[in-house]
Amino acid sequence: MNSTKISEIEAKRNKILPNFILTNCFQCKGKVVVKYRIPIGEYSKKNNLGYYTEKEEDKDKYFCNRCAFRLYFNEKEKIRKLISSQKKAQHLRAYIHLKKTEFLNKLKNGEDIIWN
Ligand SMILES: [Zn+2]
Numbered sequence: 001m002n003s004t005k006i007s008e009i010e011a012k013r014n015k016i017l018p019n020f021i022l023t024n025c026f027q028c029k030g031k032v033v034v035k036y037r038i039p040i041g042e043y044s045k046k047n048n049l050g051y052y053t054e055k056e057e058d059k060d061k062y063f064c065n066r067c068a069f070r071l072y073f074n075e076k077e078k079i080r081k082l083i084s085s086q087k088k089a090q091h092l093r094a095y096i097h098l099k100k101t102e103f104l105n106k107l108k109n110g111e112d113i114i115w116n
Pocket residue numbers: 025026027028029030063064065066067068
């Protein structure tokens with residue numbers, strides 16, 4: 001996609017939607033930034049519990065990356081119970097590993113980790 005196209009889309013979108021929404025983690029109540037994803041035309045679902053559990057009652061629950069790591073690495077059994085879809089479990093695994101790599105690279109470069 002060329003940059004003109006992107007800025008057109010962005011201009012159209014900015015009239016109705018903010019670039020991100022701020023919400024709170026359902027676990028620790030910490031801040032969660034949910035970014036608007038231009039390519040998919042909606043807010044990111046990477047930190048949305050309902051996206052993974054596919055349950056209506058979880059659709060407004062967001063988790064911060066710190067809690068995602070905590071759950072994923074320390075409470076695998078809980079995660080297994082929460083997420084019944086294999087596909088969604090794989091999505092979460094991919095996301096966690098992407099973040100892990102990102103964080104490790106930051107540590108290697110002496111940069112601070114911003115959890116969200
Ligand atoms: Zn949290």
